[in-house]
Amino acid sequence: MMSSLRSALYTCVKPICSYVFHVLTGTDTHEIEGDGEQTRITWLPDEIWFRILIYVPAENLQRLKLVCSSWRKEITSNKFQALHLERLLSIPRHGVIAKTVLRKRRPRAYSVKDYRTSYLNFELNSEHERIHSHSMQLEGLVRYLTHRCHGMQQSDDMEIHVNDSCDGIILAEVLGYYSSENVIMLLVCNPITRCYKLLPFWNSPVRYHTRWRIVRSTSVGRYKIVGLFESLYSIDCHIHDFVLDKQKGSWASWKKLCSPRTASCYFIGASLYANGKLYWLTKPHDSVERNSESCMLSLDIATEKLNVTTRFPEPYPTTHWWYRSQLTSNGMFYQMYYTYDVSPDRPDKMEVWVLKDLDNPVWIRHRVISLPAHGNFVHATDSQSAATLATDTKLIAILDGDNYLVFTMDSGARMFMCDMRSSEWKEIAMDFREFAVVHATxxxxxxxSLISWTK
Known part of the structure; x- marks a missing residue:
């Protein structure tokens, strides 16, 4: 029976491996049997198999481990997992994690059970731009943890917010895990290998904004989890050393970092990790105009030193200029503005500004893109005010370096893509109902990735 199972699995995966082999080598390997051709790949040396498997997605490698013991040994080796992850991190990013709606009831009448955490993979180079989504099954994992491990029933108000991802490891908040409103349970998991750990719950004071990040510390397997809490007139930072191979109970500790005296900031904005540091955009409390200035908050991961850089001006300090989103990509901060030539009721351009020098921040105008005056992008009238566009249009991703901007409109029911190289706008077909806009991360x-650890 086991031999039949392996034979069936081998028959299923052989075409995949054969295709990857031909792509890598540019050669054909066939043998003639009777009147037909049969692909012959069983003779390939181990080095060739190693090269082929490096290009196979992690979810497929999980199945290939069942083919034979030699493949399992190869796929689970530290060398293979490190090289596989290195290749994945070197290619342009074409996917994000978001909340999507499973089914539709009354208009805008959703419960937590209608949402799922999905991975969205974009195909933006084809004739018809489209998106493929699949569930990451985090909701099922949380149900298992609450019911099987703790004997609790899942609350209808329980929510999962994915905050960050590093090396294929997801960091998520599980809200409503405990009855107290100020308690947060953090979930660290790899959806591919189904490994997970629960961090000690965090009993925090009343806060206005909270940001969580997970970054690699010194090597694969050692990470730092950082929590940034906005209080009334300052920002508190807490850090936790997360080591995959440590036994349960020996890693449940948090350190509070002392904020510098100049850290009189509020409204934690977008963040990115570069050059061994975490950076956040924030706002100073005593700014004369709401949008006139920003601050840069940085955390050195090695020294765990928190610092605030000199304030720097925003591109448009007045409220006549509207921007909707701050995002990061390619080691830079991006900020979008809707601008106009004639009237604020008729915005006709979108300006993309970037912040490249993180230690001496200055906003630089990157691109100016014309907005479509007619068509599907403007759904109600021939023109909209900048305020309306800023409210209804949400930038959710910057992909392929910064070649593509992806937006949602109509409260998450439609999606558009802008090619920044040609300023061309296209609608993207979605294979799900719509975005869960309010709860989306x-x-x-x-x-x-194939990273795993002992549960």
């Missing part, structure tokens, strides 16, 4: 880039 956008621009969390993710790649599948």
């Amino acid at each position: 956008n621009d969390v880039h993710h790649v599948g």
Whole structure:
């Protein structure tokens, strides 16, 4: 029976491996049997198999481990997993994690059970731009943890917010895990290998904004989890060393970092990790105009030193200029503005500004893109005010370096893509009902990996 199972699995995966082999080598390997051709790949040396498997997605490698013991040994080796992850991180990003709606009831009448955490993979180079989504099954994992591990029934108000992803490992908040409103349970998991750990719950004071990040510390297997809490007139930072191979109970500790005296900031904005540091955009409390200035908050991961850079001006300090989103990609911050030539009721351009030098921040105008005056992008009238566009249009991702901007409109029911090289706008077909706009966590880039640990 086991031999039949392996034979069936081998028959299923052989075409995949053969195709990857031909792509890598540019050669054909066939043998003639009777009147037909049969692909012959069983003779390939181990080095060739190693090269082929490096290019196979992590979710498929999980199945290939069942083919034979030699493949399982190869796929589970530290060398293979490190090289596979390195290749994934070197290619342009084409996917994000977001909340999508499973089914539609009354208009806008959803419960938590209608949502699912999905990975969205974009195909933007084809004739018809489209998106493929698949569930990450985090909701099922949380149900298992609450019912099987703790003997609790899942609350209808329980929600999962994915905050970050690093090396294929997801960091998520599980809200409503405990009855207290100020308690947060953090879930660290790899959806591919189904490994998970629950961090100690965090009993926080009343806060206005909270941001969580997970970044690699020194090597694969050692990470730092950082929580940034906005209080009334300051920002508190807490950090946790997360080591995959540590036994349960020996890693449940948090450190509170002392904020510098100049950290009189509020409204934690977008963040990115570069050059061994975490950076956040924030706002100073005593800014004369709401949009006139910004601050840069940085955390050195190695020294765990928190610092605030000198304030720097926004591109448009007055309220006549509207921007909707701050996102990060390619090691830079991006900010979008809707501008106009004639009237604020008729915005006709979108300006893309970037912040490249993170230690001496200055906003630089990157691109100016014309907005479609007619067509599907403007759904109600021939023109909209900048305020309306800023409210209804949400930038959710910057993909392929910064070649593509992806937006949602109509409260998450439709999606558009802008090619920044040609300023061309296209609608993207979605294979799900719509985005769960209120509960969505956008621009969390993710790649599948084989990293695993003892539960």
